Amino acid sequence: MESFDVVIIGAGASGLFCAAQAGYRGRKVLVIDHANKAGKKILMSGGGRCNFTNLDAAPKHYLSNNPYFCISALKRYTSSDFVELVDRHALDYVEKAPGQFFCEHSAKDLLQILLTECEWSGSEIRLNTSVQQITKNEESFTLLTNAGSIKCNSLVVATGGLSIPTLGASGFGYQIAEQFGLSVLPRRASLVPITIQPAMKEKLSTLSGVSVDIEATANGVSFKEPMLFTHRGISGPAILQISNFWQPGDDLQLNLLPEIDPELHFKQVRQDRPKRALETELTSLLPKRFVELMKQDFSWLSKPMAELSNDQLAEITQYLTHFDVQPNGTEGYRTAEVTLGGIDTDQVSSKTFECNTVKGLYFIGEVLDITGWLGGYNFQWAWSSGYAAGQYVQ
Known part of the structure; x- marks a missing residue:
């Protein structure tokens, strides 16, 4: 059985970003995804140019049953921090509306930055890998996948919501939450x-x-x-x-x-x-x-x-x-940009994104009950929540 410090389910925005952060901290990280390509939603967003952040990514632009939950993460990793990162990678981008930054050429350029960060941090990405069962003992999690069993100390759920099922979206993250006794708030199509x-x-x-x-x-x-x-x-x-x-x-x-x-x-x-x-x-x-x-x-x-x-x-x-x-x-989830609702944030630490009742289990990104307005806010939440969890996974 293979063993990792951290396994992240979901090779989307929050999952890839979290992987890089954890990898730079010396953790042995594996990202798995059932899709055949990483970052599919990144590639199609913003008409293929991805509105990757908003300079005004303040808590007032997010909806949640707990409006205070997002404050800590947004303060610790800001839109300016992410802009500084893409500047270091020489990404060409444009400000199409005040504070809304898009890739100038293609969202592929942004995805490549995330993949490069994962590579530099030593994080591994495996696609076409689906999780069939998750079990936990006092020390670790065991994931049974279509490619064998994997053991880890920290399990990060970055599976996103129900939006755009043609890109592989599913309710798997909610199922994991419910398996470990967390409540999931009602969900509906958002930005639709x-x-x-x-x-x-x-x-x-x-x-x-x-x-x-x-x-x-x-x-x-x-x-x-x-x-x-x-x-x-x-x-x-x-x-x-x-x-x-x-x-x-x-x-x-x-x-x-x-x-x-x-x-x-x-x-x-x-x-x-x-x-x-x-x-x-x-x-x-x-x-x-x-x-x-x-x-x-x-x-x-x-x-x-x-x-x-x-x-x-x-x-x-x-x-x-x-x-x-x-x-x-x-039009429903078929064309919705994100999912409103999700895992109740009262059960998750706003500092570490670790589940309050299950040691080593983390939830980040869209799977949580945090939904941003249109305009780059949801991607910034992916970066902020991924960064926060990446600082604490063991």
Whole structure:
């Protein structure tokens, strides 16, 4: 039977990073994964360019049943620390939005940095290796795999969540937690497109591919970002963000003109340019295809502003600021970027990431009940939690 100080299940962001940290501390480390390639989710994220951190990775941008759990790790390994690491490896990256860093060329460049760090630290990675059984005695864990048995002092679970099963995602990490008596909080797809009712979907079908800057609001939380109409419903940054807070049955308010007061704006245009058609004015504010769709509901859009009453302008304003897309659910784990919920963090040390009741068992990354907003926050959680655990595994 082979023996290691540390075995990490999961060759994703948190697992690879933890391996390097533990390896640099002189630990004999093995990373195993059932997939045929390491870092699959890294490679596909951010359109293949990976939004690998956010300079504003503060606790306020994370959701958890215990909002204080993430504070310690985020303070001990910051986004600036990770940027310093990729700078040492000469990664070319760009800041696409304030604080959001993406690989300039390909996420492959970032994955190569992680693999290089593992190599330099002496950590071994084995792919196509699935765990069939885990047992524990007082001193160690024994993993029965399809390639034989492996013994270790510390076992790190970095298996991720349920998102994007085509990349190999599974609930295995939750099963391990439950095997050792930990509770797992309810999970659902997170950072995910929202689907809409069939009749409304058909009506909006001509808008597939159209993007508009909006403010999305649900349960008292709002995001001002672009929304994208799709052939299934709505997506884009604003919708992915609000999906963390909206659930079927909740109200979802979409304001298509968040930067202006439309009613005041239209009245001002009516006064200054009375001959201007409302349709023309709307086309200056919104995509032309969307304005064409509006004509199905408002036959008088082509009229000059001077001929429109206050009630008509109020009606248009209500339509645009409370746009009813009739949502009915999400696209689910198939397209979700991450999983909301997971292993209850009350059972894990926020300092070491070791299970409070099972010595030598660690949980890091997405498998825990910590979910970041869209924008590089979840990758930063992978680095921070992986770093923290890497300092303590034995």
